[in-house]
Amino acid sequence: MGKSHIRYGKRLIQAWIPEDLLDRCCEISSKGFTETITEALFQYVEKNKSELEQLESQYEGVILEATRIKAKIDELTKKDLKETKKEINNKVGPKIKAKERQLTEEEREKRWEFSIWPIVKKKISEHGFENVINDERMLKNFSKGLCISTGDLKEKIRINAGVV
Numbered sequence: 001m002g003k004s005h006i007r008y009g010k011r012l013i014q015a016w017i018p019e020d021l022l023d024r025c026c027e028i029s030s031k032g033f034t035e036t037i038t039e040a041l042f043q044y045v046e047k048n049k050s051e052l053e054q055l056e057s058q059y060e061g062v063i064l065e066a067t068r069i070k071a072k073i074d075e076l077t078k079k080d081l082k083e084t085k086k087e088i089n090n091k092v093g094p095k096i097k098a099k100e101r102q103l104t105e106e107e108r109e110k111r112w113e114f115s116i117w118p119i120v121k122k123k124i125s126e127h128g129f130e131n132v133i134n135d136e137r138m139l140k141n142f143s144k145g146l147c148i149s150t151g152d153l154k155e156k157i158r159i160n161a162g163v164v
Contacts (some may be wrong), residue, residue: 017037022036025037025040103146103147108146108147108148111145111146112146112156115145116142116145116146117160119142120132120142120157120160121161123135123138124161129161132157133154133157133158136150139153139154
């Protein structure tokens with residue numbers, strides 16, 4: 001090669017290039033001389049890669065595209081799962097609540113007498129009245145079973161336990 005100057009990883013070169021060829025290339029690219037020549041050299045390098053280099057480049061491109069597609073699939077799947085979960089919750093939720101609200105007074109009393117009151121009585125004898133009244137988790141579960149509020153259940157326990 002002839003004389004050249006290197007600056008910032010770039011090389012300044014002088015070349016005799018046919019003027020009409022350079023003008024046509026600049027018209028096509030709509031860029032200046034340097035950008036057009038640089039772009040042309042990049043294209044030359046790309047087109048003249050070895051078969052291995054071309055296949056590696058294609059492979060990297062396919063991997064990138066597959067990664068983008070996988071991310072899109074995951075995003076859509078997550079979105080669909082959220083919507084499906086909402087639909088299932090909407091379908092299942094009201095049916096269960098409707099059954100609980102349809103509990104008659106007679107059924108409520110039977111549940112209280114035969115299911116819940118024996119457990120509450122046993123808890124009172126083991127842990128004491130105050131601990132049972134302050135056990136929010138237990139009271140919440142029993143009040144759901146009876147379809148009454150926690151406050152009403154506490155009052156019912158006080159009445160049946162003889163503590164007013």
